[in-house]
Each structure stands twice: as structure tokens, then as C-alpha cells.
Amino acid sequence: MNFEFPALPYAYDALEPHIDRMTMEIHHTKHHRAYFDKFVAAIQGTELENKSLNEIFAQISKASAAVRNNGGGFFNHNLFWEILGPNGGGAPVGKLAEEISKAFGSFEDFKTKFNDAAANRFGSGWAWLSVKADNSLCVCSSPNQDNPLMDVHDCQGTPIMGLDVWEHAYYLKYQNRRPDYINAFWNLVNWEKVSDNYEKALK
């Protein structure tokens, strides 16, 4: 088994006041942990056991709902914790910044597009910034724990940044005010990490 449940790369209260300590603790130790445990249980003793997440997602339409939901939940939260940080915020620089301007007009236009994707995803899901097979950038959203690596996704690519818009990600602090949570998210984005993900995703 080549999967490990990752420690949170900062303290539970490190994202205050934008995301509260209690939300982070429950989100990581309960929700994320449950996806990991159920994913491992779903693949144990099957041919998926020794495959990578990318390989599993590329053929997710052939896997069980347990693998799709929990494998997705495991991966998506790994990425989410990574691209957040106590010293986040600001704007990207270098090649990623240039590509964002090229693809969306400006950084502000990109944010608007990403905010819309996150706000308009009805019910539980995620908003994504991905790199498509032709190396172009793309903003989209997915339901539940699906992601752009899955063969069921309508805008496939390599996600380099994701925002969890399940209510469990924000309800204790923001309740029905999802847009406030989305605005707060920009204060936490670790652009260094997103740029790093971008470089690795280029083909």
C-alpha cells in the first residue's frame, strides 16, 4: 500500500481568522481522515492497490462509487491543504502570472471566473484551476469529490489549485454565506505552491 494520510502542514489555528481552528480540525481529522480510511478499505486486496491515484482517476468510471468518492476526497483534500497557508494571499508571479493573464485577461478576471465557479456549484463540490493536456489553463467546478483528473469530468486536466465548497468547509464560521468564505480564501492561497504545481503539470 503506497498511500499515507498526510499531516496538516501547519497548525489548526494557522488559517485564522479566515478559516477557524475548529473547522480545520474537524475537516482534517474527521472528514479527510474518513475519506482516506474508506479509500484504503475500498482498494485493499484489489488490482487498484498498487496503482497511483492518477492511474485510478484516469479510469474512475470503471471503479466503484466508494473508490470514486473516497479516493477523490483523499486526493482533493491533500491538494487543498497544500495550496493554503498562513502566509498566503497576494498574487502569483512569473510564468503562472503570465499564463493567467493570457488565459483570462487579467488576474482580477481570473478571480472573478474562479469565484463564479465556486459560488455557482450547487450543493457539495469543488472549484478548480487546472492545466489541460495542451498546457492551457482552465477554471471549472465538479460535484461532490470528483476532480479534473477523473475520466468522468467534463474539463479534464491536472488540478493545480482547488477550493472545497462543501458546506463542511465553511459552515461553522460562515453558515449560508458561501461567497464570504470564497472571498476569504484569497487571503490564504500559497501561490508559491500553486506555481510549483503548475510547473510540474506542464507537459
Add this chain to the structure above:
Amino acid sequence: MKTFFLNFIMASAMLMLTFNSEAQQAAKSKAPQAGKPAIEAVSATPVFTGTGTDWFISIKDAPFPGLPYTYEALEPVIDKATVEIHYDRHHRAYFNNYKKAIETSPETGEMSFYKLFGSITEFPATFRNNAGGFYNHVLYWSNMSPNGGGKPSGRLMDAIVAKFGSYEEFVKQFEDAAKTRFGSGWAWLSVDLATNELFISSTPNQDNPLMNTVERRGFPLLGIDVWEHAYYLKYQNKRPEYIQNFWNKLNWADVQARYEEYFTLVSRLK
């Protein structure tokens, strides 16, 4: 047949008692009568309990109904803050959003909820999400009561035992449907529109068994909201606890009345 009508009248009367305003009850008698076009009967101060022929009125005329109890009335099963935000923010937003959507698709305004849901895939997603959200929550609030709990009786209990083997087995299957709905959605007990049989199902987001998106269409009697917003402030990740506690506030008189009502409405539902 006599017993059936007597039961129905008694159940309806019990149901009316759960809505406290006298004005509401007076206007209720002006609700549309079976067989007549619903729109004629809509009163200036419309009353809406989500029962009987309420859902046959044009969707543009449905009012945002009052909560049939106070915000803290469902404590300790559902906390005051959750009920207040759920009713006054989430439910109200679904109501406002579908009314706004009618402005851009005026042809939908004259439709009844039943007609709209039966052809929901022909309309913009905002109707599916928001008219669905409005309808589902009216049912949800009505399905609960501060004096809830216990077990069903009469014809509904007979039908539950006949279909599921026992009341306990029904509870188990309903809980399973509610627990295993991944992400946001609802679990339902409905009457199959084709066979009149009871069945349990779950739907994603704000879909419901009346919509032409489901595998098996039915008339919902009982719905539990398993969106995280329904329970997160009190239960967080522990959805199964919320589901188990829900039975303690379940208003079986309402569910039974809906079951009886189905047989008087069925010819108009199809």
C-alpha cells in the same frame, strides 16, 4: 370507504392544527377545489401549508409559508440557530431565487409545482435547484413537530409493514438511504405514482421524487434533508446521529395525512 374519508378528514384537521394562524385556516377553505383550474382560487392573502391542493396553484402565486413552530421548538434534536438559518436564509433563498427565475422564463409561472417537476429537465437548472429547494423544505418543516416521535398508525402503518416487513426494517432502510446519500441531498418515503406502493429513495441536491430526473417517480410523504447545512452546527461530521435523532421530532400525523391525501389527488398527479 366511509372510514377512509373519516380518517382523511381527521388527519387533515390534525394537520391544520399544526399551523397556528386563524387567518390561515380561514383562507385555507378558499384553496383550489379538485377539478378546477388552480389559478382561479388563489386568494389575495394566499395560504400555504404544503398539503392538499396547495401544490396545484401556479408557482408564481405560492407564498413563503410561516414556520409551523418557533425556532427553538425542535431542541435538542435540531438547535435553534440551525432552524433559524435553515428556514430564514436557505429556504427563503430558494423561494426568492425561483421567483426571480420566473421573470426570465415567464411560461413557467403559470405551471403547478407538480407539472413543473414532472418536466423539470425542460427548464433552466435554477428551477430544478430552487423550486425543488422550496418544495422540499416546506415538506421538511411540516414533517417535524415539537411533539413528534412515536410510530405511525392506521393505514400508513399497515402499508409500511406490508412493504418493509416491519416498522424497524423500514427505519433501517430509510436511515441507510439518508446515510449513504453522498454529498448534499435528501432521503424520502414516497408513494409510487405507477403502483401506489410505498418506497424509499434518495436524491442529490434539491431534486425530489416528483421530478422526471429520478428512476422511480413518487409522491413524497416524508423527507429528511441531509445537506450539511441541516445538521452541521450541532452534529458536524456525525450525520448518522442527526438521522437517528430526527425520529424524535417526526410528525407522523403529517406523514399519515399526506398518505391519505395521495389517494384523493392521485388522478391529478399523473
